[in-house]
Amino acid sequence: DAMVIQNPRYQVTQFGKPVTLSCSQTLNHNVMYWYQQKSSQAPKLLFHYYDKDFNNEADTPDNFQSRRPNTSFCFLDIRSPGLGDAAMYLCATSRVGGNTGELFFGEGSRLTVL
């Protein structure tokens, strides 16, 4: 019954070695989000897709990229991970135009950078 699925749940990489995190959804929601959450902090929005339109937050580093090849899938690419990029990465979806504005989250991908 999982509706937003993130893979992998745990990712270990070396400093500077590219990483791709994936997110898929079965909700057919038109908006997909990527949040970064560091230990004991609030989730911080990196970017989101409204349908195919990409919306980058002003303070998201260029090291972070995203792709949404279709409605169901979205990817987060970290081109050259640094130690400061170690965090939980959360994917979420919502159906804008509906009545709730509720976000549905995946279980997250925890990234460790060695």
Add this chain to the structure above:
Amino acid sequence: SQQGEEDPQALSIQEGENATMNCSYKTSINNLQWYRQNSGRGLVHLILIRSNEREKHSGRLRVTLDTSKKSSSLLITASRAADTASYFCATSNFGNEKLTFGTGTRLTIIP
């Protein structure tokens, strides 16, 4: 930038007691939402209150919203050990589909 600040940062209470968490925000909002996050997991939506609403209930949850003070509170009644988690408020502004999270309250229920 973060929209919401939550208070307290951490709260420990005995099982069966009520827990109250507060959230303050800075700009006008469309709605305010509360989420729960168990350790190492994703966030789960609890309740949404619109800017024209003042109070909302869902099971053991009661949320209030005071737009004049730009603040909201979440009350969990008759707490249970399973309520142990971090709780975040999040605000939605008019004209965009983004949700901005507050700093969170870490709630511990002592059996």
